[in-house]
Amino acid sequence: MEESDLITSDWCPGCGDFGILRSEESVLKELGIPLQNIVIVSGIGCSGKTSQFVNSSISGIHTLHGRALPFATGIKVANPNLEVVVNVGDGDGLGIGAGHFVNAGRRNLDMTVLLHDNGVYGLTKGQAAPTLKLKEQVKSMPRPNINGEINPIMLALASGYTFVARGYAYDVPGTKELLKAAIKHKGSALIDILQPCPTYNDINTKEWYEKRIYKMTDLDPVVNTPGESYTKIANAIVRAGEWEEKIPLGLFYKNETVTTYEERISANIPNYISYSPAVQQIERNGVPATLIEKLLSSRRVITD
């Protein structure tokens, strides 16, 4: 090879992105599916580089700021047999991409979204991102934050994600476990991964987090019948409100009674999964394979 097909990650030393990528790659490799059938899609920002830094046969699509979810949707819908994992930052996914974040929840496509949640726009030098609290001021901000914060867990629950969890970037085993469950889950899964930014976030540091985080053991997050969903969402929202003293990690909500987007499309197109848009034979030696005679006949002028 005249040049390398590998690329060296260029995140800051101590960045939580290393831990997320390590967890992600190792879980994906353990899935037992051919690696070329896995696609990592990411947005723009430090988290966005995840798709570029994958050092295996997994494909990576580095998209546009805020647009990772529409890109992931196109790939997954066109070829539902691909395994799609999305990496977005909190600025990327909840700021510029908030509309897509909400609407992806409505679809419930079978894919996993990892939210790199560090409260700052790192790559543009530390401005406030949507999860940074009101009045907080991390070190490169000229003044305290005058915008309120988004709670990603609550937003995901309200948007329709059917698997909602929270992890911590430096806890590689814990993140791996959540990720495995998220990928196995049938439907859209969101993992909010709390992540210190050692360069720009001097408030939510490793020490700050590690004093507060704990794993939930007393929440029953699984919806067994559709009727339970609102109660379980309500319970999850109460726990998602914990922050200043204690920060819960683990699974907040899981609901497999909701149909996936793939199932909804299959209701209209019975062979959608086996004969998806990506694999259809649309021509035979160049001759279009689609027969349009019936569509034409409805427009034919009728003569008596």
Add this chain to the structure above:
Amino acid sequence: MINMVRITWVIGGPQGTGVDTSANLFGDAIARSGYYIFGNREYYSNIKGRHSYFTLTVSDQPTRSISDDIDILATFEAETVFQHFRQVKGVLIYDKNMEGMKLSNMAFLENEIKKDVREVLSKHGYEESVKGVLDYLKNAGIPVIAVDYDAQLTKIMNEVNLSSTVVGRAKNVIAVSVSFGLLGLDKKFLLSAVSSMFKKEEYQKINSRAVEYGISLVQSQYGLKELKIDGTRLRVDGNYMSAMGKILGGLRLQTYYPITPASDESDYIEANQMLEMENENQDLRKAGAVVLQMEDEIAAVNTAISATLTGARASTATSGPGFSLMAEGIGWAGMNEAPVVVTYYMRGGPSTGLPTRSGQTDLKFAINVGHGEFPRIIIASGDHLEVFNDSFMALNLAERYQTPVIHLIEKTLANSYSIIDESTFNYNPLRISRGKLTKGSDNYKRFEFSDDGISPRAFLGSCKMSYTGDEHNQFGHISEEVNNRFNMYEKRMKKLETADKEIPERERINVYGNPDADTMILTWGSSKLPVLDALDMIKNDGIDIGMLQIKMFSPFPRNTVRKLLENKQSIIAVESSYMAQGAQVVTENTRIEPTHYILKWNGRMITRDEIYKSVRRIKSGATKRVVLNGGV
């Protein structure tokens, strides 16, 4: 040709009262009688109540345009009378019970129109009411036909024993039937059109009565005879033709966000998404085209772009405001050599502009969309058949040159319909060509350097690959290194040169009339239609004239266009814009400027008569620039 039949029929009424349905019914009956039609639809951005109308040109020859004057104006309420009476040269059909309606009581009529109508009526001392309009017309020798719709509907109601709300809807059918009676065609065509359109037995009954009553009210004035149809004919509109081109071309994923006048295309594909396919395997003879309604146009374009990476043919359809949002995504597709097709239905801008009216004001925006430089192919269709062929071809070009293709269609083409001979719609020679493909390998280079700039494309799922909107190396990994940037940039741009070499210039234009004439009309898009219909009239006045239509603006057919335009005495640019953007692109590429302009930017379709009169004025030396403002 000059003695051919050409009758203009207009029906109008409040949106949501079945104006479209009645125009379709009338058109269907006319088509069954062996005549050709071109129908143009005008409507407000409104659901119910505002004035909408259909203009149908009825002809014994294939027709593509509308006229200034109205031969038959069919109305069933007062606003349409006020809106259109000044255009009537033939006959007005109106509701007898509306005679007392006053201009001042027209809630939806815009103040500017009221003022104009008031001036016309008061100047001649007529009262400002429907009655005043009738007097005005009678004085001008234009016959008016009073129809007592309520009395007719009451008769039908008593016969069928159904409520007035159900029967009331037959009002338009009476207006249609009176019109049909004036043409003199056999009522059997209208009756059979009624039974095709209305499936419920009670509606068939009501509307058949309406036909009988309506026709019996008048004598034939136009004496049209049934014409024999050789072969078969199709009724086509722009949205349908674009959808059909895509379906035949193997489109399997379409995305959209609702917008006028683009959504109808996506709706059609979705309604017909289970497609029949030729295949030895029984299980694969049915296959689905997925249509995704996204949360916005940003999502729509990016979802379509990413779908193409899997090997699916994918596209999106939008209009100006949506295309504005797509700019960044189209740049990503250019950078990542993704074969996405964007069907761009132009309407009146800027901003929300005229959402339901037409225009040709976005050509340069499409040509220059996105920051940075990247190749893009820009196609502009001029008629319904071209919409189909271009829509099919766009998918091929996108994959051959691995770059975004933008297909421009105006609202005029999208919403108008025409009757065409099926023999002109020959899709059998069309071939799908998927460009350079590979199965991929362990060290697959998605962006491998090559002489023509095109790298073999592998689909996601076949091997490892990497994409990024950042500048990248041959593997698709971010690289800012100087030599890589130099070469990768050139590789991308080279694809447009390759396309320019490979696509014959002659296929990127159309020439009509006499290409050697001293006078050449230079036009593009739907402005071609009225020009084409006016050419014979102009020639009959002894003016030698040719017409050049640009169909592809990027890569631009510069050599052929230069040859066709150089040393002309007059070059008349005809466009629906203020700036004549198409002519500007021609000048940029050939250094030849038009000598004259015929321009219209009021959102309404250019008429055949406007072209005829404008060319006459220009040839008489009266003006360099004719600005049109016809239409309602």
